[in-house]
Amino acid sequence: xxxxxxxxxxxxxxxxxxxxxxxxxxxxxxxxxxxxxxxxxxxxxxxxxxxxxxxxxxxxxxxxxxxxxxxxxxxxxxxxxxxxxxxxxxxxxxxxxxxxxxxxxxxxxxxxxxxxxxxxxxxxxxxxxxxxxxxxxxxxxxxxxxxxxxxxxxxxxxxxxxxxxxxxxxxxxxxxxxxxxxxxxxxxxxxxxxxxxxxxxxxxxxxxxxxxxxxxxxxxxxxxxxxxxxxxxxxxxxxxxxxxxxxxxxxxxxxxxxxxxxxxxxxxxxxxxxxxxxxxxxxxxxxxxxxxxxxxxxxxxxxxxxxxxxxxxxxxxxxxxxxxxxxxxxxxxxxxxxxxxxxxxxxxxxxxxxxxxxxxxxxxxxxxxxxxxxxxxxxxxxxxxxxxxxxxxxxxxxxxxxxxxxxxxxxxxxxxxxxxxxxxxxxxxxxxxxxxxxxxxxxxxxxxxxxxxxxxxxxxxxxxxxxxxxxxxxxxxxxxxxxxxxxxxxxxxxxxxxxxxxxxxxxxxxxxxxxxxxxxxxxxxxxxxxxxxxxxxxxxxxxxxxxxxxxxxxxxxxxxxxxxxxxxxxxx
Amino acid sequence: xxxxxxxxxxxxxxxxxxxxxxxxxxxxxxxxxxxxxxxxxxxxxxxxxxxxxxxxxxxxxxxxxxxxxxxxxxxxxxxxxxxxxxxxxxxxxxxxxxxxxxxxxxxxxxxxxxxxxxxxxxxxxxxxxxxxxxxxxxxxxxxxxxxxxxxxxxxxxxxxxxxxxxxxxxxxxxxxxxxxxxxxxxxxxxxxxxxxxxxxxxxxxxxxxxxxxxxxxxxxxxxxxxxxxxxxxxxxxxxxxxxxxxxxxxxxxxxxxxxxxxxxxxxxxxxxxxxxxxxxxxxxxxxxxxxx
Numbered sequence: 001x002x003x004x005x006x007x008x009x010x011x012x013x014x015x016x017x018x019x020x021x022x023x024x025x026x027x028x029x030x031x032x033x034x035x036x037x038x039x040x041x042x043x044x045x046x047x048x049x050x051x052x053x054x055x056x057x058x059x060x061x062x063x064x065x066x067x068x069x070x071x072x073x074x075x076x077x078x079x080x081x082x083x084x085x086x087x088x089x090x091x092x093x094x095x096x097x098x099x100x101x102x103x104x105x106x107x108x109x110x111x112x113x114x115x116x117x118x119x120x121x122x123x124x125x126x127x128x129x130x131x132x133x134x135x136x137x138x139x140x141x142x143x144x145x146x147x148x149x150x151x152x153x154x155x156x157x158x159x160x161x162x163x164x165x166x167x168x169x170x171x172x173x174x175x176x177x178x179x180x181x182x183x184x185x186x187x188x189x190x191x192x193x194x195x196x197x198x199x200x201x202x203x204x205x206x207x208x209x210x211x212x213x214x215x216x217x218x219x220x221x222x223x224x225x226x227x228x229x230x231x232x233x234x235x236x237x238x239x240x241x242x243x244x245x246x247x248x249x250x251x252x253x254x255x256x257x258x259x260x261x262x263x264x265x266x267x268x269x270x271x272x273x274x275x276x277x278x279x280x281x282x283x284x285x286x287x288x289x290x291x292x293x294x295x296x297x298x299x300x301x302x303x304x305x306x307x308x309x310x311x312x313x314x315x316x317x318x319x320x321x322x323x324x325x326x327x328x329x330x331x332x333x334x335x336x337x338x339x340x341x342x343x344x345x346x347x348x349x350x351x352x353x354x355x356x357x358x359x360x361x362x363x364x365x366x367x368x369x370x371x372x373x374x375x376x377x378x379x380x381x382x383x384x385x386x387x388x389x390x391x392x393x394x395x396x397x398x399x400x401x402x403x404x405x406x407x408x409x410x411x412x413x414x415x416x417x418x419x420x421x422x423x424x425x426x427x428x429x430x431x432x433x434x435x436x437x438x439x440x441x442x443x444x445x446x447x448x449x450x451x452x453x454x455x456x457x458x459x460x461x462x463x464x465x466x467x468x469x470x471x472x473x474x475x476x477x478x479x480x481x482x483x484x485x486x487x488x489x490x491x492x493x494x495x496x497x498x499x500x501x502x503x504x505x506x507x508x509x510x511x512x513x514x515x516x517x518x519x520x521x522x523x524x525x526x527x528x529x530x531x532x533x534x535x536x537x538x539x540x541x542x543x544x545x546x547x548x549x550x551x552x553x554x555x556x557x558x559x560x561x562x563x564x565x566x567x568x569x570x571x572x
Numbered sequence: 573x574x575x576x577x578x579x580x581x582x583x584x585x586x587x588x589x590x591x592x593x594x595x596x597x598x599x600x601x602x603x604x605x606x607x608x609x610x611x612x613x614x615x616x617x618x619x620x621x622x623x624x625x626x627x628x629x630x631x632x633x634x635x636x637x638x639x640x641x642x643x644x645x646x647x648x649x650x651x652x653x654x655x656x657x658x659x660x661x662x663x664x665x666x667x668x669x670x671x672x673x674x675x676x677x678x679x680x681x682x683x684x685x686x687x688x689x690x691x692x693x694x695x696x697x698x699x700x701x702x703x704x705x706x707x708x709x710x711x712x713x714x715x716x717x718x719x720x721x722x723x724x725x726x727x728x729x730x731x732x733x734x735x736x737x738x739x740x741x742x743x744x745x746x747x748x749x750x751x752x753x754x755x756x757x758x759x760x761x762x763x764x765x766x767x768x769x770x771x772x773x774x775x776x777x778x779x780x781x782x783x784x785x786x787x788x789x790x791x792x793x794x795x796x797x798x799x800x801x802x803x804x805x806x807x808x809x810x811x812x813x814x815x816x817x818x819x820x821x822x823x824x825x826x827x828x829x830x831x832x833x834x835x836x837x838x839x840x841x842x843x844x845x846x847x848x849x850x851x852x853x854x855x856x857x858x859x860x861x862x863x864x
Contacts, residue, residue, distance in 0.1 A: 123757075135847040138682070142679045250608065
């Protein structure tokens with residue numbers, strides 16, 4: 001279609017500028033895409049021919065006044081002028097070759113209008129409006145929406161599963177890796193059970209059921225610990241992470257001034273790890289109750305140098321002999337014994353498996369009791385079983401005619417240090433058997449055999465079963481129960497010490513009595529680990545723990561709230 | 573340079589801010605390097621720094637109220653502004669020490685970031701307040717914008733009158749240059765002050781750029797030597813001088829729009845961000861205690 005636009009120019013004169021346009025419709029306006037540029041028009045006007053000599057007009061982006069009403073559409077007729085903002089518009093008869101002709105006249109006065117706002121306020125949201133919007137946005141997204149989890153837990157759970165703002169945005173810092181787990185890491189209320197209330201111990205104890213208090217509250221005054229929450233020490237959401245305190249203050253805040261704790265018996269001042277700042281270690285000495293430990297053993301804590309103390313284990317033994325290669329050799333390799341020949345480290349890296357007769361001694365110290373049958377050995381560890389076994393064996397040997405005959409004909413195998421048993425006997429089988437058993441028992445309990453390692457007391461009674469009492473042996477398994485130690489990490493000393501690495505601290509080769517205490521004292525540790533050594537300084541918690549193994553379980557001490565009981569469990 | 577609000581009463585508030593900054597650093601350092609509790613907003617020092625920061629934010633926000641209460645006798649606005657600048661700057665240190673520079677994707681860091689945006693937009697505002705007023709004044713030379721616009725209006729009317737005496741082709745060009753002159757516009761057009769004026773050249777086609785009225789001035793000056801009549805030459809000369817003047821005024825107005833825009837624009841960030849910050853601060857404080 002072809003359009004003709006006649007613009008009236010000048011002031012009231014009949015002069016005009018005519019411009020031709022081509023297209024589906026004629027567009028007028030201030031925007032850059034408009035065919036006819038009409039600065040000052042707030043939007044765009046589209047004119048489409050309609051009928052023989054009419055046209056329809058449509059305004060986009062603004063409305064104009066027609067017959068006293070605000071409209072955006074109008075029909076144009078020839079000879080009828082339409083007033084648009086700043087312009088008068090009128091259809092005129094199109095000359096030949098044109099589909100539509102339009103006359104335009106500017107009606108705006110001399111006031112300058114260059115199609116653009118000159119003030120910032122006209123083109124930007126007011127400060128009040130954007131202030132409200134931003135503040136409300138922050139409140140809704142960061143407070144109102146996340147707060148749903150406080151009031152509607154189910155809705156809150158769904159919120160957390162969706163990429164929507166939830167209470168996770170209230171977190172003040174990352175959790176430690178162990179807490180970043182399902183059910184805790186994604187649920188703030190797993191720990192923060194009540195709004196505006198600090199995290200309660202019950203929340204911790206839901207999972208940490210095995211944790212102990214610091215002390216046995218039945219022995220120590222518990223009130224000193226009652227005000228301390230788990231979270232008083234275990235602070236979450238920290239950077240850097242500090243969930244577990246390893247600092248000296250954890251211990252010395254209280255232990256530096258024992259005078260402040262009059263109830264704490266035996267507490268000595270500790271302010272660090274030097275000779276001045278840390279007391280001598282306290283040995284756990286086993287003391288037999290009753291003669292020979294007949295009523296068991298009790299642990300006495302003695303703060304003293306180990307070399308000044310004696311272990312009362314009832315054992316007869318000497319490390320010096322066993323470690324002398326000229327005196328004792330391994331049966332298979334014929335080489336001297338090593339520490340590890342008898343001592344096996346437990347999985348905890350600190351303690352050792354008990355040394356037992358069967359595993360470690362019997363291969364050399366066999367309990368054979370009849371030189372005619374040297375492969376037969378007495379049972380160990382049960383006095384009655386041993387005497388019964390001897391008696392039964394010899395009675396059988398002399399009562400059964402076939403056995404008695406064979407025995408009389410056999411030559412006994414002579415073993416140095418062992419008694420030669422009788423091959424024949426005058427008398428009944430019972431008499432002979434009992435006599436031989438008693439002879440052998442006397443030898444075993446009083447000369448060689450049991451008496452090699454055990455303290456044996458003769459009671460003076462007649463019966464073979466009651467005549468001797470073998471004192472039980474109790475070897476200390478844990479010399480320092482309130483501290484921990486890692487043997488494996490100290491094996492790095494082997495680089496310098498080689499196979500004698502154990503003897504760096506335990507002078508076993510020089511020990512010729514079982515009662516020697518070979519456990520090192522404070523001095524030995526201070527050599528490397530004293531605060532002022534700067535070689536390998538340690539924290540209190542390198543050797544000690546706060547939640548002592550022998551202390552009261554926290555679940556018991558802190559008044560376990562049944563509300564925290566996991567569903568289905570029946571309580572403590 | 574207008575630095576009255578900086579050196580007000582011999583830098584009184586600068587000194588206050590310095591003291592507050594030093595106090596905050598001392599407080600932060602007193603937290604020590606305990607492995608049991610690293611420095612952050614949760615120690616008592618952290619709470620104190622946080623309280624100072626929150627009170628500062630509230631007080632700094634009140635400047636907007638004080639500015640509007642013309643009858644207030646609570647200090648001069650200049651004094652308030654000076655304090656606003658210095659205490660606002662030191663807030664950056666107070667808040668950073670409060671949080672021990674620990675950040676994350678949470679509402680607490682949001683509050684911090686909003687605070688930084690407010691403060692840095694304030695720094696920009698300070699820069700423009702110090703440097704731009706002189707440039708505005710030297711640009712607009714003793715007249716206000718309305719006076720320049722009035723002259724431009726008269727100029728355009730005169731151009732229309734004069735152009736009526738020229739041929740239709742030139743008249744069309746002149747009138748289109750008047751009509752297609754662009755001044756101001758949307759935010760970016762106001763601030764960039766690019767001349768987007770157009771002119772419709774004879775022979776139809778799309779209007780072409782008439783930045784700084786150059787097409788018109790060039791056309792007119794080219795045609796003067798070719799004028800066949802004395803009157804035509806006079807008309808052309810007058811049009812040329814009118815367009816020259818028009819070029820000057822339009823250029824000046826564009827600069828004025830740009831400079832005034834820059835003077836005001838930062839407040840459109842500073843103020844709404846302040847309200848967002850106040851909201852985030854509220855959420856920060858509430859949320860910390862909801863999940864204590």
